[in-house]
Amino acid sequence: MAERAVAGLSNRVSRTADRLNDYAQGSGGNLLAAVTGVEKLAGGASPLQAAVSAGVSKLGHTARETFESVKESLTGGTGKGGTKKLKLTNIVEQIDIGVPIDLAYDQWTQFADFPKFTKKLEQVEQVSDEKLTWTGKVFWSRRTWESTIIEQVPFERIVWRSKGAKGYIDGAVTFHEITPDLTRILVVLEYHPRGAFEKTANIWRAAGRRCRLELKHFQRHVMTEAVLHSDDIVGWHGEIHDGEVIEDDQTARRNETEDNRADEEADEEMEEAEQDEAEQHEDEEADEHDEDQFATDEEEQPEPPRHRTAARKSPVTRRSRMSQGASR
Structure with missing residues (x-):
């Protein structure tokens, strides 16, 4: 058993x-x-x-x-050989805003206004045209980082690089005109977490959700506040390449004014040329109409009456008369 x-x-x-x-x-x-x-x-x-x-x-x-x-x-x-792997998070978000592209761009370049409508940003200091200092909250702690704009083309794109002890965000934002009153904003971020809180939050992709939420805050602010007070928004229209200011705001606006004046003059000249061409075309049509009317009048005139020619005297009559004279 x-x-x-x-x-x-x-x-x-x-x-x-x-x-x-x-x-x-x-x-x-x-x-x-x-x-x-x-x-x-x-x-x-x-x-x-x-x-x-x-x-x-x-x-x-x-x-x-x-x-x-x-x-x-x-x-x-x-990684291999004991070297640390590069840990980063790529974030791509977009949003459509029902305003012209110049208004959306001007509002975005007002970096000091970001804390007014975002949730986690506390302060943005514009150190210079290309350098900014940001202060934000991560859980109950504060984080400070610096960013440098390496490329900025008005109404097209802004590209920046950042550095910070507890993490930083490199990225780019581009502006696309869908219609004259509809603008699409595309944001591409590269998030480098370093602090313990940042790395923990990065496990659940908190940075991507935060970016999406802040874009909605920006959309709401632009469509409720900026549209009503568009004259109060003065954006930065300078141009930056390779981290250096190629054209400052005053120079850019002066060039814009001159370009607008030149465009207006060109438009006026074009309108005058079109008006002259239209008048010339009308004159030509009037002349053609007069010629056609004259030709029609000539065709409608009656033909002159035909005169009868005198009848030729027959030789018999002349001979008869001559014979009668001889007999006399």
Whole structure:
């Protein structure tokens, strides 16, 4: 009987091991921890103890995997040779705003107004035309970082690079005119978290959700406040390339004024030319109409009456008269 019991137990363990191996191969090996419970069952432990041991082993394995994942996210991980991997998050967001492109661009360049309608920004200081200092909240802590605009083309794009002890954001924003009263804003960010809070929040992609929310705040501000007070918004129309100001705001506006004046003069000249051409065309049509009328009048005049020619005297009559004279 003992031999029969041992043989039955061995068969059950063998069948269980085969099932576990097959299942493990199909599921990536997450259930291999259950082998510990099987081994304990083979060693004489009760089925309940074997199952509990298998579950505890599996739970420990899962916990270790989770801890390693969080640790890698917080520390940045290590690559080959012990070097740290570059950990960053790419964020791409867009939003459509029902205003002209010049109004959307002018409002965006008013960086000092960002804390008025955003939630996490506390202060933006414009150090110079191309340098800014930002102060924001991350959980209950404050973070400060600096950004440098390396390229700015009015009504087209702004590209910047940043640096900060606890993390920074590099990115670009572009402006696209869909219709004269509809503008699309495209934001592309490269987020480099460094602090513990930043890396923890980056696990749940908090930066991407924050960017999406702040764009909606910007849209609401532009369509409710900027539209009503558009004359009060004075954007920066200068141009920056390679981190240097190529054209300042005053020069850019002066050139814009001259270009607008030149465009207006060109439009006036074009309108005058079109008006002269239209008048000339009307004169030509009037002349053609007069010629056609004159030709019609000539065709309608009656033909002059034909005069009858005098009848020629026949020679017989002349001879008869001559004969009569001779007889006299």
